[in-house]
Amino acid sequence: MNEVDAAIAWPDEIYGVLKDMDVSQVCYVPDAGHKILIERSIADNQMTTVRLTTEEEGVAMLAGSWLGGAKGALLMQSSGVGNCINMVGINQECRIPLLMLVTMRGEWGEFNPWQTTMGQGTQDALESVGVIVHRLDDATQTADTIRAAARQAFLSYRPVAVLIGQRMIGYKEFAK
Amino acid sequence: MTDKQATLDRRDVVSRILAGREDALVITGLGSATWDTAAAGDNPLNFYLWGGMGGAAVMGLGLALAQPDRRVLVITGDGEMMMGLGTLATIAVAAPSNLAVMVIDNERYGETGMQEGHTGAGVDLGGMAAAAGWRKTTIAWTEEEVNALAPILFKEPGPIFATVKVNRDPVPLVLPARDGTAIRARFRAALLGEKAAE
Ligand SMILES: Cc1ncc(C[n+]2csc(CCOP(=O)(O)OP(=O)(O)O)c2C)c(N)n1
Ligand SMILES: [Mg+2]
Numbered sequence: 001m002n003e004v005d006a007a008i009a010w011p012d013e014i015y016g017v018l019k020d021m022d023v024s025q026v027c028y029v030p031d032a033g034h035k036i037l038i039e040r041s042i043a044d045n046q047m048t049t050v051r052l053t054t055e056e057e058g059v060a061m062l063a064g065s066w067l068g069g070a071k072g073a074l075l076m077q078s079s080g081v082g083n084c085i086n087m088v089g090i091n092q093e094c095r096i097p098l099l100m101l102v103t104m105r106g107e108w109g110e111f112n113p114w115q116t117t118m119g120q121g122t123q124d125a126l127e128s129v130g131v132i133v134h135r136l137d138d139a140t141q142t143a144d145t146i147r148a149a150a151r152q153a154f155l156s157y158r159p160v161a162v163l164i165g166q167r168m169i170g171y172k173e174f175a176k
Numbered sequence: 177m178t179d180k181q182a183t184l185d186r187r188d189v190v191s192r193i194l195a196g197r198e199d200a201l202v203i204t205g206l207g208s209a210t211w212d213t214a215a216a217g218d219n220p221l222n223f224y225l226w227g228g229m230g231g232a233a234v235m236g237l238g239l240a241l242a243q244p245d246r247r248v249l250v251i252t253g254d255g256e257m258m259m260g261l262g263t264l265a266t267i268a269v270a271a272p273s274n275l276a277v278m279v280i281d282n283e284r285y286g287e288t289g290m291q292e293g294h295t296g297a298g299v300d301l302g303g304m305a306a307a308a309g310w311r312k313t314t315i316a317w318t319e320e321e322v323n324a325l326a327p328i329l330f331k332e333p334g335p336i337f338a339t340v341k342v343n344r345d346p347v348p349l350v351l352p353a354r355d356g357t358a359i360r361a362r363f364r365a366a367l368l369g370e371k372a373a374e
């Protein structure tokens with residue numbers, strides 16, 4: 001896939017890998033960066049989608065899903081990562097997989113200064129509780145990166161996050 | 177807040193309820209609810225939380241969605257539930273018919289030293305669940321009401337939210353396994369058999 005196509009198609013690429021990896025539960029706090037992936041998941045009758053009020057609900061929920069034999073993915077933006085930190089203790093103490101797909105804000109041409117604090121602290125916050133972090137900044141690497149993260153989460157029983165760079169998503173333009 | 181006296185013994189309540197569980201899957205909220213469930217008798221289909229405060233009910237949601245043919249019961253404390261109030265909305269919207277949550281409500285944070293909690297000041301957890309749209313909410317103050325509760329929790333279409341008002345008498349400490357990897361491996365093996373190894 002060339003760069004221009006990849007820049008448009010990355011949410012579909014993620015969706016394809018999730019299907020391929022047998023992910024059947026998708027939970028999310030609504031997010032502009034994940035708009036297409038959320039819509040595709042909802043449209044898929046084989047997938048159970050759950051809208052959350054706050055991101056840590058998804059950490060606990062997917063731990064329950066996995067106990068019951070189902071694989072899931074948690075979609076959020078970087079501002080929600082801090083909410084999840086204590087709940088990740090469930091994954092660490094029990095060696096329960098977790099796949100977090102995080103769209104980044106506050107890192108690349110950001111217009112909203114209030115996104116910067118959590119955006120700049122996202123990777124450190126995750127790593128401070130032992131979450132394995134992969135960066136995805138080049139859309140042509142989407143499928144490889146998501147697949148590697150999903151494999152590591154589900155086959156090695158670890159919490160793994162993919163930080164999808166703001167450069168890839170494009171900055172949010174407010175009405176001029 | 178209320179004039180009613182809570183006289184039920186929490187250990188007795190949890191034992192009575194679990195006597196009717198059959199093959200139900202049980203998740204317990206951290207602290208006293210975990211000890212109560214362990215005291216009622218260990219079971220490989222118990223998943224004991226020792227942390228993740230606020231996450232017990234919504235963990236039950238994930239399990240209920242993954243296992244639609246099994247009944248899932250979450251047993252937790254009023255303080256633990258209060259930390260996950262948003263999950264009342266999330267669960268109501270997801271509407272799993274096989275999920276029930278039972279809150280052991282002592283109107284206190286027992287585990288941390290019996291400090292007063294919001295339910296003691298009049299906050300109605302069941303009312304919040306009802307307002308969110310849970311299919312059934314109920315409250316038990318008496319032994320008769322507890323006896324009537326088991327068939328509701330395990331048989332009626334959910335999501336069901338039950339509050340049980342209990343007294344604050346001290347109970348002996350009964351601790352289940354503490355190693356999370358052992359708890360989850362045992363649970364998955366009992367539930368999924370060979371598929372647990374996947
Ligand atoms: C995130 C988090 N905050 C605080 C605590 C400390 N803590 C442990 S148990 C508990 C609440 C106990 O209250 P409740 O759920 O009502 O249980 P019970 O009264 O039956 O002991 C608290 C606040 C914690 N473990 N985790
Ligand atoms: Mg309490």
